[in-house]
Amino acid sequence: MSDPRRFRLNFSGLTALVMHNPASMLLPAQDKGRDKLAWEQAHIMEATYRAADGELILPAAAIRKMLISACRFITDKPKGNFKSFGPLMEATLFIEEDARLSVTSDKIVPYVAIVNLTPSKGPKGPRGPRCRPMIPIPWHAETTAILIDDAVTAAHFAKIADVGGRLCGLLDGRTVGFGRCEITVAPTD
Numbered sequence: 001m002s003d004p005r006r007f008r009l010n011f012s013g014l015t016a017l018v019m020h021n022p023a024s025m026l027l028p029a030q031d032k033g034r035d036k037l038a039w040e041q042a043h044i045m046e047a048t049y050r051a052a053d054g055e056l057i058l059p060a061a062a063i064r065k066m067l068i069s070a071c072r073f074i075t076d077k078p079k080g081n082f083k084s085f086g087p088l089m090e091a092t093l094f095i096e097e098d099a100r101l102s103v104t105s106d107k108i109v110p111y112v113a114i115v116n117l118t119p120s121k122g123p124k125g126p127r128g129p130r131c132r133p134m135i136p137i138p139w140h141a142e143t144t145a146i147l148i149d150d151a152v153t154a155a156h157f158a159k160i161a162d163v164g165g166r167l168c169g170l171l172d173g174r175t176v177g178f179g180r181c182e183i184t185v186a187p188t189d
Helices: 022-026 036-042 060-073 086-092 119-124 154-168
Strands: 005-013 093-095 099-101 109-116 127-135 140-147 181-187
Touching: 005 154, 036 127, 060 086, 060 093, 060 140, 060 154, 086 093, 109 119, 154 181
Parallel strands: none
Antiparallel strands: 005 140, 005 181, 093 140, 099 140, 109 127
């Protein structure tokens, strides 16, 4: 086992970011009235990911999840009896802090999508509009990651981050192409 290695991760947006912070669902129940879309547009900031001081962030957990998910696209095999870098990344990767976005909340625009309003009913559930906060490009963010073992080399970590940013994306709306970014990895030691 080696000493922990620290890396600076820089994110540059290729597509817009869509947010839907599930913590907003923990707020006390409110009457949304007859026009739920209008209510969501008026309360759009409640669905953003923000630090305690109000700045917009990319949560560390979302970054870590994206990097682990990216391992399925890497065809290189790690040393040892592993078939994928996924288990190694899960065991050795720590994101030190949430990445603060370079944009302010006044750059948020509403993104309206037609979605299944009752997912429990499956694909035949009723459909309707929902509004989510969207950050258009350009956006940038930065954070620090630690690998606590040398099982993942710096070159492989950079490759995983690059693939994760371009093919997996961050936050919500990833499946329809939102949250894609270029990620550069630089050792800080």
